[in-house]
Amino acid sequence: MGCCDAPGLMPIEDALNKMLSLVSPIDDTVELPLSDALGYVLADNLLSPINVPPFANSAMDGYAVRTAELNGQPLPVAGKSFAGTPFRGEWPANTCIRIMTGAQAPEGADAVIMQELAQVSEQGVLFTVSDVKPGANIRPIGDDILQGQVVLAKGTRLTPRDIPMIASLGIATVTVLRKPKVAFFSTGDELKPLGSELEAGQIYDSNRYGIKPLIEHFGCEAIDLGIIPDCPDKLKATFEEAQELADVVMTSGGVSVGEADYTKDILEELGEIGFWKLAIKPGKPFAFGQLPNALFCGLPGNPVSAFITCYILVQPMLAKLAGHTEWRPQPSIPATTRSAFKKQPGRTDFQRGIYTIENGQFVVESTGNQSSGAFRSMSLANCFVVLERERGRVEVGETVNIELFNSTLY
Structure with a gap:
């Protein structure tokens, strides 16, 4: 001691x-529909059953091309590929395919040229860009998630950010604690x-x-x-x-x-x-x-x-x-005081503060009355000013450690 x-x-x-x-x-453990699983903790690693995306697709509206066929001449449009309605059939040489964002890239396409770089005429589409690299504007299969990949680890508590990601994998139920x-x-x-x-x-x-x-x-x-x-x-x-x-x-x-x-x-x-x-x-x-x-x-x-x-x-x-192995305490952040804080040595003090950022630096001031019966100080605060056990009174301009509130308090 x-x-x-x-x-x-x-x-x-x-x-x-x-x-x-x-x-x-x-x-x-319990098995829950995904729609009811928010806030629960995963009992096992969650593996992706599919690739995401499951097919190569366009990152923007434009034209699918084979870059080897780009020679400065107009390319006739041989067909269209829309989201949910991919191009079918044979793709003739020295032509392009009109394609929309998210649509499946035709077999053999190695780039998509955005429509803002295309001039359409009766002869076809003339592209106003000279150097198109293979892979441009095409999202390959599994670009986001690979089949069999661990997308969420055991012990993860499911958040509103996780639920739609799991849904994109076609997973209808999850095993949770x-x-x-x-x-x-x-x-x-x-x-x-x-x-x-x-x-x-x-x-x-x-x-x-x-x-x-x-x-x-x-x-x-x-x-x-x-x-x-x-x-x-x-x-x-x-x-x-x-x-x-x-x-x-x-x-x-x-x-x-x-x-x-x-x-x-x-x-x-x-x-x-x-x-x-x-x-x-x-x-x-x-x-x-x-x-x-x-x-x-x-x-x-x-x-x-x-x-x-x-x-x-x-x-x-x-x-x-709860088995929430991903939980972590909030980190301590140094901040400069804009008000004094009363303190006697002997106990770690969690005073209520309001932080702001000035010129890239954290500054903090007291919410006022720090009595244990005065809850308005808690309602006004957005952080704790954590004063060490051995520390005494803190004056304006000193450095203290603050802990921002986690999502529990919002």
Whole structure:
């Protein structure tokens, strides 16, 4: 432990390593229609059953020629090749074929000359270009994808960019891993559902509305168990139900040190705690452990803390559980500060920032209020300003590392 480390707080790198070491990827597979497979993870390498394109075709509208026959004289048009209606029949010597973009190149054609370089007359087509190289403007068979080629690796999570590519191969169904199931609930007598009237000391439960889309954007199935009051018996019963329904049980609240924070005690009774309290800000009271049939993640109750720890700590764990081997954390990018950032040594701080690019360089400023209960700072941000554990206050003009949000937050 370094001189600036907070006593008793686990560094987030150690916490992540511990979490990942206890996760085994799901190996249950399902066969899905391609139209339903978005967001699922491939269970096997996806091989192309065909060449793409399956035939040599024209890259533009123009005229298919045999370059050896280009001698500066007009070439009569012997026929046409349109997309879906290729040229059929014999192609006489010293002639050309009118061809459209995507149409199959006639047998023997070794170039297509774009129509803007052609002058059409009664004698034929005179081309205004003198040097036409073989292969010009023709897409050969398999130019994009070769038959038998691995087009997507096992462990790839299917995106909107992948689906049409798979469709172009004629593949109607894919074998994928089932999505992990995450059961989640909020705890606290002070929490009220949206649409109800608030009484003294009560607040609306916003955490579930942040946690659910994160879980779904991580590629998992979200099971919302609602708000559970600070009652040990009800909490225990909910834990027992949740761990039968899901691969991961996630709570928000109840992992701090207050008299009504029972989650930690129940976890110790039903399973075991891997760790509790991290050197991260916001989000110090983050807990991780194991129940008999599920993993457990206890998020803090403060809205920003719950959201950030779910993004930073739970996301990579769920990616591994889902078999998403292609998942990577966002890279760190150096940026120059345009505002000061308050910071005390002892915890890695994920402050919310707004980055811009000026003269090719990243610059960043604070979103303002960095309180763990002030969610507007998260709504305004487009990046995290990641301040190292040992670092103190940051002044204007200093260099910091930022992490741009990944697609989960858009």
